[in-house]
Amino acid sequence: MSRLAPLALPLLAACVPQPATPVELPLMGGYRDAADQCRRVGExxxxxxxxxxxxxxxxxxxxxxxxxxxxxxTGAIEVNRVGGFVLYTVPRR
Structure with a gap:
């Protein structure tokens, strides 16, 4: 049984869920004014x-x-949620 332990560990490690890769949002200044919690998002x-x-x-x-x-x-429409943020598309017209 002790010979199997070294073989079992890598198999068990492969079953452990890995944390999701965080998405980097290129946040810019406040959307409506500098103090706004909502921020414009870059490309x-x-x-x-x-x-x-x-x-x-x-x-x-x-x-x-x-x-x-x-x-x-603003007429914002929710398009996604990621990294603790709600993403909205806000029409300019």
Whole structure:
């Protein structure tokens, strides 16, 4: 049995779930003003799928107060949630 232990350890290690790779969001300044919790999001390999020439991509902390107000005031549409942020596309027109 002791001969099998060295062979079993790598197999068991392969079964342990690995943490997900965190997505880097290129956050820029506040969206509506410098103190805004919601931030404009720049271009990256991850965010390219959500970018649109007629809208801004904005990330707000998932637990931020007044997200409903933000959505109502800006016409934002939720497109994803990642890394503790809610991503919205906000029409420019």
């Amino acid at each position: 990256s390999d991850y965010t390219n799928q959500f970018l649109d020439d007629a809208a801004d991509l904005v990330a707000c902390p998932a637990g931020a107060e007044n997200l409903g107000v933000f959505v109502t005031e």
